[in-house]
């Protein structure tokens with residue numbers, strides 16, 4: 107999920123579009139199957155992001171002031187103050203241009219219809235805007251969808267000592283690849299939880315293709331509200347503030363000794379529980395860090 111990458115991509119796309127080179131069209135960011143399906147049906151569409159809508163969430167601890175205007179419009183910009191934890195929703199049949207102060211100077215990015223965005227802190231503690239996972243008002247946005255490369259998830263399972271006796275929970279499971287790998291390689295049972303219906307559909311299809319349907323389950327739900335107490339291994343590829351948010355849940359629900367493996371981001375406040383960390387290279391030789399904690 108290299109956030110810097112997402113930002114650079116947004117900036118590059120914006121520059122290209124500003125130069126008239128491309129047209130904006132979009133960019134970035136222990137139940138059984140039946141339960142997932144019925145929950146999917148009950149999630150009201152308006153809680154997500156419509157195809158002609160943009161949502162902006164404030165995940166920082168301070169109000170964020172920003173300005174908005176339609177791309178290519180000369181109309182005066184709309185000014186807005188977004189409080190922490192609030193979400194602004196805009197009808198957006200076309201690209202919107204957002205400006206705000208970063209490092210004391212105004213920066214401008216393009217936001218694309220159908221996408222959720224969040225103001226978050228960057229690694230240097232400055233407020234910046236990132237692509238999110240969803241625009242729902244009834245759930246936190248733990249991280250945008252960015253899959254863990256196969257080399258990295260394989261190492262996560264090794265560090266997590268996954269075996270046929272394990273029950274692996276992936277919080278924010280994306281396309282289900284971690285629990286599917288654990289099931290296929292080790293015969294482990296697994297539960298993947300994701301809030302995005304598309305991710306759960308992919309996960310179920312991938313589990314079927316891998317022949318591990320009987321070992322894994324996927325839940326369409328806000329992971330912060332799902333009981334994870336049966337897990338023997340937990341995996342997370344989420345943003346640092348999300349890891350921090352989930353820490354009390356991990357402490358409350360997981361049994362002592364359960365292993366928690368995170369990709370790239372540490373769990374703030376669990377420094378004393380960190381067992382080890384390891385740098386893993388993906389197929390493009392990019393470095394990822396895997397952190398192992400013992401609850």
Ligand SMILES: C[S@@+](CC[C@H](N)C(=O)[O-])C[C@H]1O[C@@H](n2cnc3c(N)ncnc32)[C@H](O)[C@@H]1O
Nearest residue numbers: 248249252253254278279280300301328329343
């Ligand atoms: C960075 S991806 C990780 C995907 C997968 N675990 C992997 O490593 O390949 C984060 C996932 O968290 C999901 N997510 C974000 N907020 C969530 C929430 N409140 N509850 C459940 N899933 C959430 C996103 O939809 C996304 O698929």
